[in-house]
Amino acid sequence: MSGLCQETVEHQAYLTRFLLDYAAVPLVGQTFLRGVLPTQDAVRIVAGADDAVAPNALTAYEIPLNDDEDEPVTAPLVLGWTRTLAAGAPPRPDTAVMGMDLVRVDTSAVGPAPPAPTDQALRVLRTLAWPSTATSPPVLCGFLLTGQDGMRLYMAVEEADGLVAADVRLTGALTALLAALPALLWEEERWTVDETDPHCVGVVDLTTW
Template sequence: MPELDQRVSGLCGETVEQQAYLTRFLLDYTVMPLVGRTFLRGVLPTREAVRIVTGAADAETARELVAYEIPLSDDDDEPVTAPLVLGWTRALASGGLPRPDGSVMGMALVRVDTADVEPAPPARTDRALRVLRTLAWPFVETPPNPALCGFLFTGPDSMRLYLAVEEADGLIAADVRLTGALTALLAALPALVGEKERWVADKADPHCVHAVDLTTW
């Protein structure tokens, strides 16, 4: 399959806000299955779409994952909602794997025509989460900075975070470990990803303009 590597840069504010909103909404499905034994393993931000990465909870290689590319807007050019993205992803993950259009970062990539997919209805847990999120995590006018626009599990003890850093004119991919001094790392993260001397190119990842390795910080 051809590797699709059009790099994302210069994302507009509205796109960043939507990517961050979708990421926040879907986080629970990293620990709760989307369907059967299929979990959310990543949300990859692109310019006009979001790539929802699915696979088993213990998947360790890219070959075990599937990325579904879903447009950020509908036929009326209105932003798609997170519950709708969840419904489409759940419907796709519960059926047989469609023919991939290519690959990205070693994962099979399926470009989704949402007109051909009937979204799965909300589950009882989805409705419960909606109530709990609204009460425990209400909307605030001042979002976190930098905004978390995506993530990808890269190993049993590591993940890649996609952060919107204004000085970068795009997204910074920060590689972190999930053990160690997490409290200190999270407190320092906004400053660390803004340090240009840490920025390196990652030609294998089209979802960022620079990468930062914080796995040994």
Template sequence: MSTSGKETVEQQAYLTRFLLDYTALPLAEGVFLRGVLPTRNAVRIVTGGADAVLAHELVAYEIPLSDEDDEAVTAPLVLGWTRALLAGPLPRTDATVMGMPLVLVDTAALEPASPVPADRALRVLRTLAWPFVESPPSPALCGFFFTGPDSMRLYLAVEKAGGLIAADVRTTGALTALLAALPSLVEEEERWATDTSDPHCARLIDLTNW
């Protein structure tokens, strides 16, 4: 993986870690985070209702990883831009990804929404409970996507795959055992498949029945 590729993975992993709370805490009234899809030089923030998983219930906003000065964008900025977009009508778009409307965000023309009290409280709690580390866990979680009431797709950086591996898992069953085995399972090339419907991964592993 190139230096720039490693930097992209680290930034996508950082953004994913920061935004996880908003799967349970609403971004706006009735709107939650339903996925962070990693793509080249950007992340796609997927929003929808609390339990939305169908494409017509979701909207993806593509936000670049760097600003007009080529500086890496911060997670609070991504959150602020997403909230600003949700405060207005859905921008017109003809683009789609995985069946969802895809909005390409011009961050230079968008003023981020101000933090809400819960954001500031989370900043304090994260800093104390989850201190900053230079390197993300391995394999780095660079994104996720809810695929059903008890299933999700995890986007993991596995160097020998030549890109991200998407692992489909269930959130029920022997979850502790699955999470312990996951770093080894994603390295097993005989499990790898290709999913042409998902442009965010190089390979796919189905662990829903593991």
């Protein structure tokens, strides 16, 4: 790591991990993530069509790693700013890098686009698939999108003779719900049976939680 700032490297790695999904899911319209380029004190988000590889078909948006108050920018903000820029009229490039137009983004002048339903679904799945707690939370074994605002999560719960599904909404107090989910799943009095779903032994309805 000689010559590199550990804090900067960790921040760029966090942004890259968060944005990986958007190489397959559109950022906005028909624009996809085509690359994340780390550079000193910034990250360059490369956007273009899903099959674009020619430099003249790509645009790199350079976004500072810290905001005006010198606080690290979050990945959802980086995603929101990129979406706003990609959805509008093509901004005038400041220069070029590797043959691509390079736009240096003034984040104080760009409003981030609001989260899409896909973002909320990915947030839930990332949190459950890669829990950051030292305890042993229920294990995510599958999921099904059930609507624009709903998802069924299939979780392995020790007390159950099979998987327990949780129906959740993708809007609302997601942070609180994800924190409470292990305890809610262990409350057997909440379990009901869905005869149409052979993939679980019980279902917990948390759509109104």
